[in-house]
Amino acid sequence: MNQEASSQPILRVSELNVYYGESHILRNVDLGVRPGQMVCLIGRNGVGKTTLLKTIMGVLKPRSGHIVLQGQSIVGLPPDRRAKLGIGYVPQGREIIPRVTVKENLLLGLESGRAGKNKDIPPYIYELFPVLESMLWRMGGDLSGGQQQQLAIARALMGRPQLLVLDEPTEGIQPSIILEIEAAVRKIIETTGISVLLVEQHLHFVRQADWYYAMQKGGIVASGPTEELSKDVIQEFLAV
Ligand SMILES: Nc1ncnc2c1ncn2[C@@H]1O[C@H](COP(=O)(O)OP(=O)(O)OP(=O)(O)O)[C@@H](O)[C@H]1O
Numbered sequence: 077m078n079q080e081a082s083s084q085p086i087l088r089v090s091e092l093n094v095y096y097g098e099s100h101i102l103r104n105v106d107l108g109v110r111p112g113q114m115v116c117l118i119g120r121n122g123v124g125k126t127t128l129l130k131t132i133m134g135v136l137k138p139r140s141g142h143i144v145l146q147g148q149s150i151v152g153l154p155p156d157r158r159a160k161l162g163i164g165y166v167p168q169g170r171e172i173i174p175r176v177t178v179k180e181n182l183l184l185g186l187e188s189g190r191a192g193k194n195k196d197i198p199p200y201i202y203e204l205f206p207v208l209e210s211m212l213w214r215m216g217g218d219l220s221g222g223q224q225q226q227l228a229i230a231r232a233l234m235g236r237p238q239l240l241v242l243d244e245p246t247e248g249i250q251p252s253i254i255l256e257i258e259a260a261v262r263k264i265i266e267t268t269g270i271s272v273l274l275v276e277q278h279l280h281f282v283r284q285a286d287w288y289y290a291m292q293k294g295g296i297v298a299s300g301p302t303e304e305l306s307k308d309v310i311q312e313f314l315a316v
């Protein structure tokens with residue numbers, strides 16, 4: 077295989093600047109995700125992590141900069157087009173629909189993504205998240221926080237994304253379920269080849285990633301393989 081093509085990133089963000097009104101939130105952000113990689117964005121509260129993910133998804137428009145998905149510029153495209161091109165997004169706070177069943181929540185994932193007309197739930201969804209199979213007829217809002225998070229990730233997978241973007245999937249979730257979600261995300265990468273861009277605060281989960289970027293005041297101030305995450309970096313950027 078051609079070396080250039082094989083090392084082409086799934087996602088490349090460069091020189092991104094984003095404002096809320098007159099406040100300059102993201103400052104010259106550069107970030108990349110390679111095929112099959114799990115990349116974790118860390119940083120303390122309010123530094124701009126969610127703003128970056130929303131800009132990648134097209135919910136927010138940057139004042140300047142580039143966002144390239146598999147060689148194609150997506151910076152001018154609306155969120156639904158980006159989803160169709162293969163980005164699955166689980167927003168902070170999950171946003172599952174409380175008054176419809178788990179099954180309907182899952183099927184809604186088909187509409188936003190790249191999936192075809194097939195209205196079945198593929199078995200690997202239940203292999204990743206066994207709890208969902210037993211709860212298909214429950215209302216989304218009756219699930220626990222951890223179950224809702226699993227549902228939200230499963231719903232994003234239903235759109236058959238190439239890149240899964242997760243904003244703090246373990247926020248407010250009990251430790252044993254955090255480990256389950258972590259294991260499921262690892263398994264998604266190992267078994268499907270989907271790449272993952274994740275915002276996360278739990279060190280154990282962060283360490284599952286291949287690469288980290290650390291954000292401070294809207295800029296990327298450190299990055300590297302997670303094996304090289306030093307005590308200093310962890311203390312500075314994670315709320316541990
Ligand atoms: N809708 C908005 N309008 C104006 N300012 C906003 C808006 N949303 C966020 N901000 C500001 O932008 C900055 C970055 O917020 P953002 O939500 O991206 O941070 P974050 O790193 O995701 O934080 P957290 O860890 O708490 O989720 C913060 O100073 C926040 O107050």
Ligand SMILES: [Mg+2]
Nearest residue numbers: 125126127168
């Ligand atoms: Mg956030």
